[in-house]
Amino acid sequence: MTRFWPNAHAFVTGAGSGIGAATAIALAKSGVRVSIAGRRIDALKATAAMLGEQAGAVVAIDVTVEAxxxxxxxxxxxxxxxxDILVNNAGKAGSAPFDKTDAALWADMIASNLTSVFLVTQAVLSGMAKRGRGRVINVASTAGLTGYAYVxxxxxxxxxxxxxxxxxxxxxxxxxVTINAVCPGYTDTPLVADATANIVAKTGRxxxxxxxxxxxxxxxxxxxxPEEVADAILxxxxxxxxxxxxxxxxxxxGEVLTG
Structure with a gap:
């Protein structure tokens, strides 16, 4: 049985859907109090409704803005x-060949996927260290372990x-405090739905x-x-x-072998 500290409190970003929602639900089912954040308050409320008595705070946050x-x-x-537990899940994907990747797309991808992790972790980590306990799990991607063309x-x-x-x-x-990353491959989430739509639009498939x-x-x-990724995070x-x-x-x- 998975064990957590008594009265453990987790904070999951990007929890309105996909991996974030699945993770919040899995933590709540394990007896962890779960607070969630994202930019779409209606989606967050839908996730919170599935957390039962373990639901914590629900806050709309743009995790790319420090204040x-x-x-x-x-x-x-x-x-x-x-x-006690931070899951940095918020992020988004944008694709373009390198010669068509402009400064705006570059800045958006760095802000949404990397600066957001920096900002939220910095806001939480010092408190964990002072209390002498904590877990930080960053949702990266197999794209953080290998290369893919056009992204x-x-x-x-x-x-x-x-x-x-x-x-x-x-x-x-x-x-x-321990700090780890999970690196999902293509996962059945809204991000992959967007990628699928992009392929359809560009290729006619x-x-x-x-x-x-x-x-x-x-x-x-x-x-x-999403549940398989959530289990690894758990x-x-x-x-x-x-x-x-x-x-x-x-x-x-097995798409990417680490070791």
Missing amino acids: AVRKGVAQIEAAAGPI PAYVAAKHGVVGLTRSLALEYARRG SEDEARAALAKVNPMQRLVT WLASEGAASINGQAVAVAG
């Missing part, structure tokens, strides 16, 4: 207590998330053909489910993972 992050974290801790800004941002994870893991190793093309990358020949957040630190765990059916 908003600081204010949101303060609201969450005032309402639901100190944060250079996204790949660079996710590599940055993995690098930040490893650096902070060493810096906080003696303070009772059917939606089923586009989804099959993405699934083919996985040696299991299928998309990963383990990393638990007391039993106290010696797992600075790792980037691929959840991708």
Whole structure:
């Protein structure tokens, strides 16, 4: 059975759908109080309704804006207590060949996928260190472990998330806090739905053909489910993972082999 600290409090960003929602629900089912954030308050409320008695604070935050992050974290801790487990899930994907990747797309991908992790972690981590316990799990991607064509800004941002994870893991190793990343492959989420629509628009393939093309990358020949990623996060957040630190765990059916 997965064990957590008594009265543990988790904060999940990007929890309105996909991996974030699945993670929030899995933590709540394990007895963890869960606060959630994102930009779409209606979607967040739908997730919160599935958390039952373990629902904590629900806050709309743009995690790319420092002042908003600081204010949101303060609201969450005032309402639901100190944060013991942070899951940095918020992010988005944008594609373009390198010669058509303009500064705006580059900045958006870095801000949404990397700067957001920096800002939220910085707002939470010092408190964890002072209390001598904590878990930070960053949702990166297999794009943080290998390269993919036509998504250079996204790949660079996710590599940055993995690098930040490893650096902070060493810096906080003696303070009772572990910092790890999960790196999902193509997962059946709204992000992949957007990628599928992009393939359909650009190639004329059917939606089923586009989804099959993405699934083919996985040696299991299928998309990963949000719940499978959530289960990996659940383990990393638990007391039993106290010696797992600075790792980037691929959840991708063997697409990327780490070791």
